[in-house]
Amino acid sequence: MAQALFDSAAISYDQEFSHTFVGREQRKRVYDWLEKKKILASSPLSILELNCGTGMDAIYFTQKGHRVVATDISNAMLEQARIKANKNLLQVDFQVLDIKNLHQMEDRYDLIFSNFGGLNCIEPSDWKKLFSESQRLMQKNGKLIGVLMSKKCWIENLYFLFRADFSKIGRRNRNKECLVHVNGSLVPTWYYSPSEVAQMANPYFNVRWHKPIGIGIPPSYLSNRVEKNRILKSMAILLEKLLGSSSLFSNFADHYIICLEKK
Ligand SMILES: C[S@@+](CC[C@H](N)C(=O)[O-])C[C@H]1O[C@@H](n2cnc3c(N)ncnc32)[C@H](O)[C@@H]1O
Structure with a gap:
């Protein structure tokens, strides 16, 4: 079911997210943290990417000289990814994989990486297996880095308040499945705070750090409005710079990046 939902979003995904103001800026922040924390600094890493879209x-990591196995549940997403890799003359190993089926994978990796909410498609009962299988697939000192949607995105709550859409205020923070619109379909989504992730990961991983992504840059559905307004756009970028380094704000941003290290 999840596959079909995302298949239908594949063709327009880059246009509606990756190449928008929000998509570009939030991804840039993710790369800034990978850089600052020297995650990609050592010589060619072996990377398993989950929900690569x-x-x-995958292309960014490959261009930096790392070996990437990039996976996604959606064949149509992978098709777009293959076209992009071919255009860039890059060799990337793309494979269909549901995050819930990590037991199907072999090999060992230095880094398991999941960007922009793939892990929010995983319900609470599936996390134990995700962590135990990720641990099995990792080299010593291996890291699992996820970028997840947070529970208390302040910009989203303010936006719903201004629209008087009161039923949606705090929708991420209800500790139950939330149905989110993706290209006309409703995708079951679960939100987790960094401390909830830390708790679930505890037998297998320690949390090393987490940081907000999108504390000034808004959620993607506001991209057009902000991009068109010079003042809003500058304010978003400034706020991101001012608040984006403090882990205190991780759970109040649109996303957060969290780094877990194998125990
Ligand atoms: C918001 S997109 C993020 C894509 C990509 N990581 C990026 O940075 O642009 C979420 C992706 O998660 C994938 N996905 C959703 N549920 C999944 C699952 N159970 N296993 C693997 N991939 C999944 C979708 O197909 C989609 O490509």
Whole structure:
């Protein structure tokens, strides 16, 4: 079911997210953290990417000289990713994989990476297996880095308040499945705070750090409005710079990046 939902979003995904103001700026923040924390600094890493979508990050990592196995549940997303890799004359190993089926994977990786909410498609009962299988697939000192949607995005709540859409205020923070619109379909989504992730990961991973992504840059459905307004756009970028380094704000941003290290 999840596959069909995302298949229908594949062709327009880059246009509606990756190449928008929000998509570009939030991804840039993710790369800034990978850089600042020297995650990609050591010589060629072996990277397993989960929910790679249209391959933006797989291509970035490959261009930096790392070996990438990039996976997604959606064949149509992978098709877009393959086209992109071919255009860039890059060799990336793209494979269909449901995050819930990590037991199907072999090999060992230095880094398991999941960007922009793939892990929010995983319900609470599936996390134990995700962590135990990720641990099995990792080299010593291996890291699992996820970028997840947070529970208390302040910009989203303010936006719903201004629209007087009161039923949606705090929708991410209800500790139950939330149905989110993706290209006309409703996708079951679960939101987790960094401390909830840390708790679930505890037997297998320690949290090393987490940081907000999108504390000034808004959620993607506001991209057009902000991009068209010079003042809003500058304010978004400024706020991101001012608040984006403090882990205190991770759970109040649109997303957060969290780094877990194998125990
Ligand atoms: C918001 S997109 C993020 C794509 C990509 N990581 C990026 O940075 O642009 C979410 C992706 O998660 C994938 N996905 C959803 N549920 C999944 C699952 N159970 N296993 C693997 N991939 C999944 C979707 O097909 C989609 O490509």
